[in-house]
Every structure is written in structure tokens, then in C-alpha cells.
Amino acid sequence: MLHLDSRCVRAGLAAILGAAVAEPVAHAQDALLVSTNGGAQVLSARFAAFSPAALLRYEPGASAEVHPFAHRQTLDVLVGDGNNNGEFDDAPTNVDAIAWSPSASQWRTPFDLAVSFSTTTRFAGGSVRDGDVVQMQPGGGFVVVASEATLSSVTSTSGIDVDAIAFLPSGELAFSLAEDEVTTDPGLIAANGNDPKLGDETIFAWKPGQPAARIVHTKAALIAMASAAAQQNLSSIVDVTGIALDPANPGEMLFTTGSSSRALGGKVFTTAGGGAIASMNNVPLDAQNSWGLDAQPVLDALEVYAQSKDPVGIRAAMDRIVTPAATPLMVDCYGAAPGSTVQLFVSHARFPAQTPFAMPVGIAGLPFAFLTPGDPLFAQSANIPILRVPISTTGLGAARIPVGQVPPGTSVILQGVDLTTLEATAPIAIDFTAS
Numbered sequence: 001m002l003h004l005d006s007r008c009v010r011a012g013l014a015a016i017l018g019a020a021v022a023e024p025v026a027h028a029q030d031a032l033l034v035s036t037n038g039g040a041q042v043l044s045a046r047f048a049a050f051s052p053a054a055l056l057r058y059e060p061g062a063s064a065e066v067h068p069f070a071h072r073q074t075l076d077v078l079v080g081d082g083n084n085n086g087e088f089d090d091a092p093t094n095v096d097a098i099a100w101s102p103s104a105s106q107w108r109t110p111f112d113l114a115v116s117f118s119t120t121t122r123f124a125g126g127s128v129r130d131g132d133v134v135q136m137q138p139g140g141g142f143v144v145v146a147s148e149a150t151l152s153s154v155t156s157t158s159g160i161d162v163d164a165i166a167f168l169p170s171g172e173l174a175f176s177l178a179e180d181e182v183t184t185d186p187g188l189i190a191a192n193g194n195d196p197k198l199g200d201e202t203i204f205a206w207k208p209g210q211p212a213a214r215i216v217h218t219k220a221a222l223i224a225m226a227s228a229a230a231q232q233n234l235s236s237i238v239d240v241t242g243i244a245l246d247p248a249n250p251g252e253m254l255f256t257t258g259s260s261s262r263a264l265g266g267k268v269f270t271t272a273g274g275g276a277i278a279s280m281n282n283v284p285l286d287a288q289n290s291w292g293l294d295a296q297p298v299l300d301a302l303e304v305y306a307q308s309k310d311p312v313g314i315r316a317a318m319d320r321i322v323t324p325a326a327t328p329l330m331v332d333c334y335g336a337a338p339g340s341t342v343q344l345f346v347s348h349a350r351f352p353a354q355t356p357f358a359m360p361v362g363i364a365g366l367p368f369a370f371l372t373p374g375d376p377l378f379a380q381s382a383n384i385p386i387l388r389v390p391i392s393t394t395g396l397g398a399a400r401i402p403v404g405q406v407p408p409g410t411s412v413i414l415q416g417v418d419l420t421t422l423e424a425t426a427p428i429a430i431d432f433t434a435s
């Protein structure tokens with residue numbers, strides 16, 4: 001990724017757009033980045049329903065509701081046209097594990113996340129299996145952080161699916177599996193109470209290069225910790241579906257479960273003190289009774305997103321449009337500065353052939369761009385009035401873009417810039433097809 005000088009980019013954009021340059025505001029609190037198992041919807045209807053692939057930000061003590069960090073429409077861009085059918089329709093249906101890479105940049109984009117998907121996902125450069133942990137790359141494709149074959153080997157199991165990850169200060173990768181697995185490793189069997197069946201609740205840790213993983217917390221230990229937190233004697237927590245380091249208790253871990261019961265559903269637990277409902281910014285982490293959701297979610301990917309803010313974003317009402325289309329395409333903008341304008345830019349989707357450039361706008365957003373200044377669509381964008389979206393006092397706006405004349409077979413990438421803060425949105429992909 002080509003990193004351009006921040007001031008230079010700001011000044012250049014300001015000149016192009018005739019906008020004032022404002023500095024982003026740094027936040028000092030912790031927040032969560034989560035994904036859900038079955039999707040989610042906010043009661044306020046401020047955002048369209050979130051897919052299980054969406055990554056959501058929630059800042060305890062500050063957020064009234066969860067806020068999108070990346071929609072599935074953004075994953076469509078990052079994955080690219082994996083099945084080579086001419087459409088950017090290859091994002092996974094569900095992201096089930098996330099963790100900031102130890103080499104994460106200060107900008108914290110989706111490229112800084114190690115991820116595991118719940119299904120095989122085809123990229124242009126190859127497929128990612130549900131047991132693989134990978135990091136998507138700005139130039140397209142992915143690098144393998146830990147392969148399914150490796151994690152299978154170090155647990156002496158076969159055919160695994162990884163559903164929770166975290167990087168420990170020890171340099172180990174902590175992980176959990178999506179299903180119960182039988183191990184043949186005598187060391188793991190002994191650590192598991194002489195039981196070869198490793199529950200999907202188990203949290204493992206593995207140091208790259210080592211031949212075997214170790215058990216950090218057994219199924220029995222995690223049930224005991226959740227029981228202590230819930231103040232009742234639980235016989236099951238179903239699954240451990242998300243793990244992260246607990247910023248409030250160094251050396252301890254946060255975890256979420258696959259249970260939808262009143263005692264466990266939507267709650268984030270800590271291993272600290274023998275098990276408790278976790279707190280962040282001194283607020284208990286319970287999506288069941290807050291977070292602005294219309295129903296209690298199962299949290300299936302979990303990470304801490306420190307010193308962040310709700311990013312400005314866009315989402316299209318449809319991302320696959322049969323053309324000629326009679327109705328305009330609605331594109332929602334959210335998280336923008338009150339009273340601002342969001343300028344939308346359109347480029348032909350040629351990812352991953354095109355090289356995105358980084359737009360270092362500070363910690364306040366997703367500072368990567370797929371804008372291609374040589375693309376005639378991009379060049380026209382700033383001159384099309386309908387692509388300048390007025391923003392309300394609550395940071396919302398919507399564009400109704402006529403798309404009747406777009407030829408079938410066209411795919412475009414859409415990205416926005418808040419003209420007050422010069423914060424860029426994550427890109428989204430839209431495909432136009434004949435049928």
C-alpha cells in the first residue's frame with residue numbers, strides 16, 4: 001500500500017473538493033468490534049439490517065447503538081471477483097473470528113485484521129477454508145496467518161473450523177474450534193481431563209513453529225467461569241464463539257458463547273477472578289439489554305478496538321442490479337459530521353488489478369481508498385451534483401442515483417469522503433447485470 005503524506009493528501013483533496021480541512025478527534029476510550037452469528041438490526045432503524053459478515057463497533061458508555069465498521073458490501077470489494085463470473089459477489093456469508101494482527105498499522109483498517117470465515121471463500125488467488133486464519137491484502141488476495149492444515153496438525157485433529165482467535169502477548173495465537181473434535185495428542189488428552197474429545201468451548205494457544213498447541217482453558221473451566229458470572233450452575237455454554245484480550249484485566253481474556261439463553265446470550269465474559277461479566281469503560285458488556293439491537297445477538301467474533309470512533313460509511317440498498325433499471329439506487333450515508341456533505345466517488349471495479357492508495361486521515365476512519373484518479377468515472381464524480389450528499393444534524397444522508405443507463409456487465413466501486421473531516425468511507429461494490 002502506498003502511504004501518502006497525510007497533509008499532502010488532505011491539501012490535495014481540499015483543493016479538489018473546495019472543502020475545509022479539519023483534524024480528526026482522537027478518542028481515549030475502548031470499544032468493541034464484533035460480528036454476529038445470525039445478523040442483527042438496530043431498533044432505531046438508523047441502519048439497514050446487518051449481515052452475519054458485517055463487523056460492528058460498539059463503545060460502552062458512549063454508543064447508543066452498534067455502528068457499522070464494515071458491511072458485507074465492503075468485503076465484496078476486499079475479496080474481489082473470486083469466482084471470476086464478472087461480479088463482486090464473493091464475500092463470505094459469515095465472519096466468525098477476528099483479531100488485530102500483531103503487525104497492524106496504526107490506521108486499523110480491515111487489512112489489519114486476521115480473520116476466519118465460516119465457509120470456504122474464493123479469492124482470485126485461491127480459496128480460504130473455514131479453518132484458515134488469513135489477512136486480506138490491500139493489493140488483493142490474502143496471506144495465511146495460520147492454515148487449517150497447521151491448526152489441525154498442532155491439535156492432532158482433522159477437518160477443523162476455527163471460530164475464535166486472539167494474539168497473546170506471548171506471541172501465541174489463541175483459538176477455539178467451531179465443533180467438538182477428537183484429538184490423538186496424549187498431552188492434550190491429559191490436559192483435557194483424560195478426555196480425547198475437545199469441546200468447541202476449549203481455548204487453545206499455539207506458538208508458530210511449535211509442533212503442538214496447548215490448552216489455555218478447558219470446556220469445564222469455561223463452563224465454571226460462565227457459571228460464576230451468571231451466578232448459577234450451568235451445564236452447558238454451547239460453544240465459545242469469540243475471544244479477545246481483556247484490556248481491563250491484563251493477562252485475562254474476554255469470551256463470548258454460542259448460547260442464546262437469558263444467562264449467556266449477548267454477554268461478554270472475562271476469565272478474570274474466576275469468571276465474571278466483563279466490563280469496558282466501566283460498563284458491563286451485555287448486548288441483551290442494550291446496544292440498541294432489536295433482538296439478543298449471538299456474538300461470534302470479538303475484538304477490542306481502542307481509541308476509535310464510529311466511522312463514516314455508506315451502504316447501497318442493492319448491490320446487484322438488473323439493468324436497465326427503472327428505479328434509482330439508494331445509497332445511505334451514516335456517521336458523517338452533522339451538517340456536512342459526503343462526496344461520493346465512483347470507479348470501475350477492476351480490483352485486484354488496481355492498486356489502492358492509503359489515505360492517512362488519522363485514527364478516525366478507514367483510511368484506504370480504491371479511488372482511481374485515472375478512471376473517467378472517478379474524474380466525473382466531483383462534477384455530478386447527485387453524488388454530493390447533504391448530511392443531517394444526526395450525521396445521516398441518502399443519495400438517489402439514477403442508474404437506468406448503466407450497461408450490464410459493469411461493476412463499480414463506490415466510496416465517500418466527508419467534506420468536513422475528509423474522512424473516507426470503506427468502499428462498497430455494486431454489480432449491474434442483464435438478468
Ligand SMILES: [Ca+2]
Nearest residue numbers: 081085087089
Ligand atoms: Ca464473483
Ligand SMILES: [Ca+2]
Nearest residue numbers: 116117130162
Ligand atoms: Ca471459521
Ligand SMILES: [Ca+2]
Nearest residue numbers: 176177200240
Ligand atoms: Ca468454539
